[in-house]
Amino acid sequence: MERNLKLANYHTHCELDDGRGPLEEYVLKALSLRFEAIGFSCHAPNPHDSTWHLRHDKVEQYLETISRLRFTYGNRIEIYAGMELEYFSESDVLSGSEYADRLDYTIGSFHMLYHPKSGTYISIDNTREDYETLLNDNYSGDITAFVSDYFAIQETMMRHHKFSFLAHCDLIKKLNKDNRYFDPAEQWYMDASRHLIEVAADQHVRIEANTGGMARQAIPEMYPSASLLRIAAALDVPVVISSDAHKSAQLDYYFSQAIDEIIQAGYKQIDLLYHGLWTRQNLL
Template identity: 25%
Template sequence: MRIDIHNHTTRCNHAEGTIDEYIQRAIELGIDVYGFSEHAPMDFDPHYRLAFEEMDAYRNDIFEAREKYKEKIDILFGYEVDYLPGHMDERVLGEEVDYFIGSVHFIDKWSFDNPEFLSGWKDRDVDEIWEAYFEAIEAMAKFGRFDIAGHLDLIKVFKYLPKHDIRLLAKDALKAIKKADMVMELNAAGLRKPIGEIYPSKLLLEEAYELDIPITFGSDAHTPSQVGFAYEEITALAKEVGYTKAVTFRQRDRMLVTF
């Protein structure tokens, strides 16, 4: 079964293409389960996410598409929620979804993966940034409201790499993900970024495998051409590490399937 459940729509204000175009591309590629997980609204950084007043329209769009294409593909409805204490909202977290992806895009409100704020890397110690990032991932898992840990090592995006062993930096975060019974995604978007590497790295995926953390797959598409991006590469990495099954969802219930 081919799974791709981390994807966006134009409602996030930094994507292109219609919902139909995303789904039709997924069908062309033989994807069985395709999920929309729009950047959830919050009262911070509003230009890169859905607005609160668009939540009903977003839901309606996805449910209409689910019905329209039900004979060809399974369409899932979710949100990618930024873990940012004080800014997450019950209007989102109380939604009836198929899954929530919990992601960290901010360290002390610094958008470390946004090219507009690249200069922030020059003012801080890289190892300290990595430590703070994985502390935030650990806290995100302990928050206990998410189903999937999004792009685990997004912090590597611009190739600012730590001197310390990445496995040690991520150890407590991975243990928290396991304890929270979360799924971890293999996200192909890193191959489109300066790092040129899947999220997470093979080293961290091996650590997750040893902890028996289940996985799922996402292309993090922001254009229809990115749907299913590098699917063969991410599934090959998963198999190389030892995984043979992946998770899909419906109404937050997990199903383990062979990929």
């Protein structure tokens, strides 16, 4: 079906965090795709060691580069400065919020849990070894407790902090290939994930339909799953489409099919940051 939609992507990563390629490469690719807008969202600096976040000493370079690109290309495409903020549940800190007044938008995300045994933070979506370390050491092997806590932590983040949209709300499934750890059709999982969407609705939080796991061949579906997307649509939770691009070639990955899936879930509109404001555009 031919549609005349304004296309944009506000979840992107570059060589300054864990992406590939300079910011300008993404702008040029977005222009070739006839995007109306592009937003940059490096992982925000955080107080804990990480090789995949923007460093504090690179923030000025990041923001100045975006300003320069806006000056150079701003008459052809809207360019926005954002960051993917990182939530630390133990301290209830959304790291990167200190930069919010210099940004056009922010993304709320949760990737890492504190691991008391090692005294470090470990990612839930990196390797099976890390995943199982958290599962076994933090939750005594109880996958229901682990996954339920993952959703509950995001609920706390939404209640306590403000951001433009919630990133990959069911990221916990990334390493669950072939239901290795849990079955998302089980009632406990459906209840926990549904409650997350209910909190998003109650807190007026926008979610993203994120194709990034597919772009990197990690999972065969979007974040969130089709069933969660249907719940979000029924509860009028706003949605924005993104590819969580880590390479410029991923900027529009699966967008056409994603729009079809968003419509099939029951959405009639998607959100767009355009002319400096979050607006909605009709899908049909």
